């Protein structure tokens with residue numbers, strides 16, 4: 100008879116999870132405190148800016164590169180490479196590890212179980228947050244950035260032991276000009292293509308990977324993670340972002356690099372440029388990117404009306420700051436509690452039921468994204484992805500659906516007919532898949548198939564990516580999070596079912612071999628959360644750091660230029676429902692809790708009756724314009 104699962108120590112009442120994991124995290128692996136590999140050099144000195152920089156530098160005044168684009172992921176548990184430097188791990192018995200594909204087939208097949216409570220938007224917002232927080236230079240979709248960032252002169256110089264073919268665990272074209280000496284600062288610093296492995300100093304320290312985007316939740320996916328990209332995306336008039344207007348609606352500008360980032364029929368087909376290179380990946384993601392972009396221009400327009408004396412720069416920065424605040428509010432207050440439980444979050448200082456300011460910035464907390472989070476725990480939610488996208492009309496009848504793998508890198512559907520609205524209603528009507536061990540074959544057999552019969556396996560890539568990044572094992576992370584270290588496969592049964600333990604034992608030579616990505620995905624969920632204790636431990640640690648390590652977090656009264664309590668009250672009226680209503684083409688009604696299905700206690704509500712911030716709180720002295728002249732939708 101299986102024993103009831105013990106509660107992980109950090110979740111026991113009275114226990115402080117943040118102490119259990121080091122604060123979170125004062126205990127960074129010593130290497131992460133050493134010379135920091137950076138793709139771009141952090142400024143030597145910071146000024147205390149009113150507004151965030153575009154690349155995230157100088158958020159932390161004492162550690163200007165913390166959370167900056169182009170810096171390494173953080174590690175809580177030391178890296179594990181077969182050779183101590185960069186080779187992917189092998190079994191502790193010396194045998195090879197099972198392939199990611201074999202693991203995916205045996206443990207993560209497609210079983211269609213829909214979530215009973217939450218709409219597909221819940222999944223889709225998660226991907227938005229992911230894209231704001233990290234992108235490994237070596238990841239499947241990072242190619243344009245990897246080349247831009249790491250071989251500025253196009254030169255390719257390789258030390259012989261890292262020549263192409265030495266380690267290619269993931270299939271990526273081998274002619275990538277990615278092996279290159281480092282741009283600046285760290286010249287004897289090399290990388291391998293597939294996995295962005297880095298060694299700094301002598302080149303023989305354990306490899307660390309770089310992330311191309313700012314770690315902060317700062318809408319870098321809208322504004323870009325560099326000043327240069329941001330400048331490309333700005334109109335420099337009225338604080339606005341560049342858009343192309345078609346049929347009276349705003350769309351992101353055309354991507355000059357379309358053959359790199361989009362499939363499709365050629366130049367006539369929509370392919371967008373945005374702050375994040377992954378913007379075209381799937382149409383529901385693109386839809387939210389379009390809405391976030393429209394929201395910026397909408398808010399800029401309102402501010403221009405309220406404060407006619409503001410110049411372009413002020414309007415841009417103020418609109419950006421409000422949009423980031425609305426977005427952080429949605430992400431922490433509306434979205435995150437579904438995954439980690441509101442009580443847990445409040446207990447650990449990740450969320451507050453509060454009015455006014457919350458002054459919890461801690462300059463000693465490193466906000467960089469954790470390997471264990473981005474390379475394992477957060478990817479568990481690939482299980483929420485649905486194999487089809489419902490098209491839904493205003494009365495919420497679904498008249499059809501798109502096959503997921505038909506739509507990847509082809510966002511044109513948003514501009515066809517009522518595509519954007521029909522998909523937007525689909526997002527808030529269709530259930531997401533349940534958070535579990537089952538992954539749709541649309542991503543495990545058909546990912547990026549681009550019209551071919553088969554494609555890639557995202558779950559296999561997730562596993563393999565963990566090895567590329569030298570991620571410590573499931574057992575190591577169990578121990579780190581306060582669970583018992585397993586000495587036999589049997590010992591995993593406190594968290595994992597006997598059937599799954601049997602499968603693990605058939606795949607892996609030794610319990611210490613089990614990949615974190617794999618073991619964590621098999622744990623029974625902690626009640627009230629969407630994952631098991633070990634993944635929860637990483638997720639909580641991450642979202643704690645992302646909040647208290649951000650000097651500009653919207654609720655903070657200690658930021659260099661805080662919102663007033665009155666302005667905070669307005670921001671706290673914002674919602675996902677409002678974002679969608681406001682920035683769709685013509686959606687008329689939405690349920691107030693857009694992550695839950697429409698129901699009698701969450702009824703479809705006319706858009707203009709949903710709560711909205713009153714932006715007059717941002718008006719500087721002067722006569723108020725008539726209210727109705729700027730509050731009107733669209």
Ligand code: HEM
Nearest residue numbers: 222225226229233234235238239473477478480484560564
């Ligand atoms: C909507 C469908 C989605 C697709 C098609 C998708 C696809 C991908 C792909 C291709 C990668 C790169 C894999 C690699 O080469 O290592 C990736 C990375 C990742 N995905 Fe997803 N994903 C989706 C949704 C999500 C969601 C809902 C979440 C979490 C809530 C998520 C979390 C992540 C994370 C954390 C990474 C690693 C990012 C990094 O490089 O640091 N994804 N995904």
Ligand SMILES: [Ca+2]
Nearest residue numbers: 231313315319
């Ligand atoms: Ca960011």
